[in-house]
Amino acid sequence: MKAKWIAGALLIALASVAMAGEKGMGTAAMKQLDANGDGMISPEEATAHPRLSENFDEYDTDGSGTLEQGEFARFETMSQEREMKQKGKNE
Numbered sequence: 001m002k003a004k005w006i007a008g009a010l011l012i013a014l015a016s017v018a019m020a021g022e023k024g025m026g027t028a029a030m031k032q033l034d035a036n037g038d039g040m041i042s043p044e045e046a047t048a049h050p051r052l053s054e055n056f057d058e059y060d061t062d063g064s065g066t067l068e069q070g071e072f073a074r075f076e077t078m079s080q081e082r083e084m085k086q087k088g089k090n091e
C-alpha cells in the first residue's frame with residue numbers, strides 16, 4: 001500500500017517536471033508580468049513591458065483582449081529573434 005503511494009507521488013513529480021520543461025523559460029517571464037496570477041496577461045499587466053504593450057493587439061491573435069500562454073510564447077520567440085538580429089548588426 002505504501003509502495004503504491006510512493007509510486008504515485010513519483011509519477012506526479014515526474015509529470016510536473018516534464019510540464020515545467022515543456023513550458024521552458026517563457027513561464028518565468030510570464031509569471032513576472034502576470035500580476036494577478038490568472039495565467040493571462042491583460043493590457044494593464046503588459047504596460048510593465050513597453051514592447052509588449054505597444055504590440056499587444058498584434059500578439060493577441062484570437063482577439064480575446066488578453067495574452068494567453070501560447071500568445072505570450074510567440075511574443076517571447078519574436079523578441080528573442082529580434083534581439084539576435086540586433087546583436088548580429090552590432091557586431
Ligand SMILES: [Ca+2]
Nearest residue numbers: 034036038040
Ligand atoms: Ca493576469
Ligand SMILES: [Ca+2]
Nearest residue numbers: 060064066068
Ligand atoms: Ca488572446
